[in-house]
Amino acid sequence: MSENQQVTQEAPLRVALLGCGVVGSSVARMLVEHGDDLAARVGRRLELVGIAVRRAGKDRSDLPVDPALFTTDAESLVTRADIVVEVIGGIEPARSLIELAMKSGASVVSANKALLAEAGPALYAEAAEHGVDLYYEAAVAGAIPILRPIRESLAGDEVRKVLGIVNGTTNYVLDKMDTTGQGFAEAVEQAQALGYAEADPTADVEGFDAAAKAAILASLAFHTRVSSDQVYREGITEVSAADVQAAREMDCVVKLLAICERTETIGSDGRSTAGVSVRVHPAMIPRSHPLGGVRDAFNAVFVEADAAGQLMFYGKGAGGDPTASAVLGDVVAVARHRVGGGRGHGESAYADLPVLEMGQALTRYHISLDVADRPGVLAQVATSFAEHAVSIETVRQHIIAADPDGPDGDAGETRANLIVVTHTAPDAALSATVRALSGLDTVREVVSVMRVEGA
Known part of the structure; x- marks a missing residue:
């Protein structure tokens, strides 16, 4: 019997999808269209058993899936799956559905940065209790593989600093202010017209989105629990044309940066103590710096580690297909654990460093x-x-x-x-x-x- 025949005869792994927006639609399509390749990589077929949506009657004929798979009963769906993919966003009902999925024995793949930044430790504990995986590569920087390299590839090194452009909307706005001389409001309107910004861009331009991602990056990089409310945050609404011009005169460019840094502070007794500084704010950065050349709505993350030195990760930080690429990478990883046994990495918070004030x-x-x-x-x-x-x-x-x-x-x-x-x-x-x-x-x-x- 050939390997492909064996894969076909094995019972498929059941995949439930929560959400069918821009990202969810891409995940569903890629699961179906790449089904044979995914089966070969996993060792079992992946069967989409349901898609939870708010409105079951909406026309989704453009997706290559059986209309009968759409359901508004998300609770029932997650209890009959081996792998649950959550791309609905927000805190609730996402958290309750993820917890129910884990209690029912399903591994979870999420793209929900807000939830991971707020409740990551609790969800890790749930996953450990029920012996399942929790993966979330797509929660930070879309298609860019950054969480797994920090968690796994640099596990033997000591990360000193993570400096990133992790919000495409703000990068687009600041780039247009720099290259065309547009004002802030005009650049935001253009970003909205192109689909880079929501009708209400507050989460992006005020730095909330980037702060959630910074919390996740810092938690992984420094083996320390960091929540989004511990991240110092400033948005870009106060960045003026004069600021952009002043940066240009210094051969710099203004970027909204997520900065996660391990630092040493000297106490009143003269002793050195390690801590973690996590902040999001606009800053001038030299055009010669690798992040200085990141244009339009692209994302990039710059990592400094003791042994590895300086590393740069660059690519599309949002969008349906790019984010779905990261989601499916996680799906393959947790599916392989289902087939071969074992679990992926859990929470690593052993360092428990203090999170410093701004x-x-x-x-x-x-x-x-x-x-x-x-x-x-x-x-x-x-x-x-x-x-x-x-x-x-x-x-x-x-x-x-x-x-x-x-x-x-x-x-x-x-x-x-x-x-x-x-x-x-x-x-x-x-x-x-x-x-x-x-x-x-x-x-x-x-x-x-x-x-x-x-x-």
């Missing part, structure tokens, strides 16, 4: 000041930096014409735009410096503040 994160600032052009101003500014133990890397000054309508005492006074870029310092010290600068009588306005990374 004030403890080490970063650099680009600060733009509107100041009076008079003797002693630069000395005052420099003193403020020195008083907060922040070292200045560069200073640039541009004279601004006198303002005849300025405030009393300033009318007709020549002004200057002072650009200061700092060396690396704790974010708390940098923030305190900015507050001190805003209180100087010679500083008319702190025009903008943006962090600088990757230099």
Whole structure:
């Protein structure tokens, strides 16, 4: 009997699909169209036994599946499957359905970053209790294989930093602001017209999506439980054309970055303690950096490890087919465990490092000041930096014409735009410096503040 004949005669593995949106439709189609190849790779056929949807009567004739497979009874469906694929998103009913699937003996493949970032440890515990797998490669960066390399390929190494562009919508918006000079609102509208942004883009532009992904990346990279509410988050809604231009003058580009970093902090007793800094915010990054050239709606993740050095993962971070590719990779992995025995990796949180406050994160600032052009101003500014133990890397000054309508005492006074870029310092010290600068009588306005990374 040939291997293919043996695969055909073995009882198929039953696959239940929760959700049939953009990603779910691609998963269903690829399961059917690539059925023979998937069977050869797994050692058993994969049989789609049902697709849970909100509305069973919706026309889905474009999918090569039996219409009878569509059901609104998701609870019943997950109890009769060997593998459950969850692509409905959100917290509920996704969590309850996943837990029910595990209790019924099914392994789970999910693309749900919000749920994994909020309840990952609890779901890992459920999977361990019931002897099933929980895989979620598609939850971060779509088709890009990043979670498995961190969890498995770098298991013998020590990851120091993960720096990533993990939201395609914001990358598209910032890229258009940089390359075409568009304003934020105009770039968002274009992203919506092209399908890169939702009608309500809040989750993307305010950084919630990237924060959930950062929590997952940090948890895996540093063997420490990190939830999304522990991630410092700033969105891109306040990024202005002036910020983008200022970055260009430094040969930098503005990106929304997810930054996960293992750091050493020095306590009052002089002892060094390891911790994890996890943050999402816009930052200037050199165009020469590998992330500086990531364009349009693409994603990329840059990893630094002790032995492996610097690694770059790049590709499509969203969309039906790219995300379905990652989902099916997980399906094959858990199906192989069903056929050959054993389980995949569970949670690794042995390090249990403290998650640091944003004030403890080490970063650099680009600060733009509107100041009076008079003797002693630069000395005052420099003193403020020195008083907060922040070292200045560069200073640039541009004279601004006198303002005849300025405030009393300033009318007709020549002004200057002072650009200061700092060396690396704790974010708390940098923030305190900015507050001190805003209180100087010679500083008319702190025009903008943006962090600088990757230099």
